[in-house]
Amino acid sequence: MNALSLLAVASALLLGACSTVEKLNPFSSSTSRAKPAELAAIRATGDLRSVWQASVGSAGEFTFSPAVVGDSVYAAARDGAVARFDGGRQIWRIAAGQPISGGVGSDGKLVVVGTPKGEVLAFDAATGRETWKARVSSEVLAAPAVADGLAIVRSGDSRIFGFDAVDGKRRWVYQRSTPTLSLRSNVGVVLAGKVTLAGFPGGKLVAIANNNGAAVWEVTVALPKGATELERVADVTSSPVVSGSTVCAAAFQGRVACFDSNSGNTIWSRNMSSSAGVDIDRRYVYVADDKGAVHALDRNSGASVWRQDKLSSRDLSRPVALGGQVAVADYQGVVHLLRSEDGAFAARATTDGSAVRAEPVRFGTGLLVQTANGGLYALRAR
Numbered sequence: 001m002n003a004l005s006l007l008a009v010a011s012a013l014l015l016g017a018c019s020t021v022e023k024l025n026p027f028s029s030s031t032s033r034a035k036p037a038e039l040a041a042i043r044a045t046g047d048l049r050s051v052w053q054a055s056v057g058s059a060g061e062f063t064f065s066p067a068v069v070g071d072s073v074y075a076a077a078r079d080g081a082v083a084r085f086d087g088g089r090q091i092w093r094i095a096a097g098q099p100i101s102g103g104v105g106s107d108g109k110l111v112v113v114g115t116p117k118g119e120v121l122a123f124d125a126a127t128g129r130e131t132w133k134a135r136v137s138s139e140v141l142a143a144p145a146v147a148d149g150l151a152i153v154r155s156g157d158s159r160i161f162g163f164d165a166v167d168g169k170r171r172w173v174y175q176r177s178t179p180t181l182s183l184r185s186n187v188g189v190v191l192a193g194k195v196t197l198a199g200f201p202g203g204k205l206v207a208i209a210n211n212n213g214a215a216v217w218e219v220t221v222a223l224p225k226g227a228t229e230l231e232r233v234a235d236v237t238s239s240p241v242v243s244g245s246t247v248c249a250a251a252f253q254g255r256v257a258c259f260d261s262n263s264g265n266t267i268w269s270r271n272m273s274s275s276a277g278v279d280i281d282r283r284y285v286y287v288a289d290d291k292g293a294v295h296a297l298d299r300n301s302g303a304s305v306w307r308q309d310k311l312s313s314r315d316l317s318r319p320v321a322l323g324g325q326v327a328v329a330d331y332q333g334v335v336h337l338l339r340s341e342d343g344a345f346a347a348r349a350t351t352d353g354s355a356v357r358a359e360p361v362r363f364g365t366g367l368l369v370q371t372a373n374g375g376l377y378a379l380r381a382r
Contacts, residue, residue: 034313037292039334039348046325046346047382048337051366052088053351057081057374063186065103065143065358066370067111073363074104074111074125077374082113082123088378092128096121102186103143103358103370105151110165112151114140120153120161122168132168136161142188145196150210152196154188160198162213172213178202181229183252183275185237186358192242192261199236203251207264217264222254238277238318239359246299248285250274256287256297268302277318277359279326284340286319286326294319294328296343308343311336318359320367322381329356333371337381351377 056064057077066075073085080096082104101116110131111123120134136155144153150171151163160174182201190197195207195216203222206215224232233253240249246267248258256278257269272295276288284296284305292312296305315331322337325346329335333351338344354373361368366380 036313036315036331037311040310042345042348044347045339045344046337048327048335048347048349048366048379050349051364051378051380053378054085054088054090054376055374056083056370056376059357059370059372059374060099062101062141063103063357064100064370064374065188066361066368066376067104067106067143068361068363068368069106069108069125072106072108072125073368073376073378074106075370075376076100076102076104076113082111082128084111084125084128085376094123094128094130102140103188105144105146105153105188107146107165110146110151112144112146112153114142114144114153116140118155120144120151120163120168122151122165134161134163134168134170141184141186145189145191147191148210152189152191152210154198156184158182158200160189160196160208160213162196162210174198174206174208174213174215176200176204176206176215179224179229179232181233183233183235183237185235185275187237187239190239190242192247197240197242197247199238199240199249199251201233201235203234203236203254205236205240205247205249205259207261219257219259219264219266221249221257221269222251224254226253237275241278241280243280243282246280248278248280250276250278250287252290256285256302258285258299258302267300270297270302276316279319279321281321281323281340284321286321286340288316288319288328292316294326294338294343296326296340306343308338308345310345315355317356317369320360320362322362322366325381327360327367327379327381329360329369331355333369333375335360335367335369335377335379347381349377349379351375 056075060078083093247261317329337347
């Protein structure tokens with residue numbers, strides 16, 4: 001974080017008189033951001049095209065991510081709209097009756113969303129009929145996760161709640177101490193077999209047992225460092241990724257690290273700040289850093305393989321590995337396809353011109369993105 005950005009955060013703290021640092025948008029102020037890189041023409045060696053598109057509604061000030069189960073897509077909007085699309089065709093759309101503040105979680109049977117007031121709303125995936133309501137301790141900014149009879153919801157104060165998927169009764173809650181200052185983040189949780197993986201302020205990654213909410217292991221992705229509280233912010237603000245027995249995560253103002261998913265033992269780590277996150281394939285770990293560069297790191301050692309730096313300051317999304325390619329979206333809704341061998345641009349697709357804030361979701365042979373204006377775009381990569 002540069003000096004101007006730190007000043008902007010400090011000013012927000014003084015004006016807001018709160019204990020949570022708002023996540024900065026590098027494009028919100030001409031005094032606190034670098035000029036985004038201009039997009040030069042590319043020589044396409046691949047293909048990235050829209051299979052279908054639809055609209056669910058604006059995200060407003062929040063970040064919405066869709067849920068994909070088979071060919072079905074479940075999405076929500078700030079105004080309370082929740083909808084299901086199959087192959088781009090709307091199956092149902094309902095009005096929740098109140099604003100929604102995070103993405104959607106679904107297992108194909110249940111659809112779960114959260115609200116700014118901390119309500120959790122569950123709907124039948126086949127019909128859109130409401131099935132139950134529950135409550136958590138603060139606003140819900142992240143998409144819930146649904147699997148194995150559980151709806152797992154993260155509240156804005158970093159508590160993790162496990163609800164029974166049938167009736168919404170609370171089974172357990174996990175909480176841990178957090179630093180005085182932290183980034184306001186829409187990071188959710190990742191289900192990995194019998195555990196739920198969650199990153200926390202202060203650079204911690206925890207595996208939580210799904211049956212009782214107890215910590216199975218806890219590791220440090222990054223250690224806070226610096227002379228001031230602002231410089232010591234080192235939060236995991238993106239979802240960890242799991243591949244086989246490897247789990248990798250990134251921290252803002254911290255490191256990228258990979259661990260053994262069974263024991264939590266560190267495989268490797270290296271200094272690199274990322275609030276967008278990582279993805280992994282059989283050879284590489286892909287990282288979008290906070291300056292707008294995309295990196296490929298060796299999966300086994302963390303050594304640098306290539307770096308694509310022609311997307312600087314474009315507020316990149318988490319990368320998504322797609323076979324021999326990797327995709328990343330930006331603040332103008334442009335989706336870039338890079339070659340996994342060398343990071344060269346392979347193809348490019350445009351959406352509706354608004355930011356892709358949420359993590360893109362792997363979908364068939366491509367990916368699904370939801371824009372800030374509420375556009376849903378299913379893209380096929382070749």
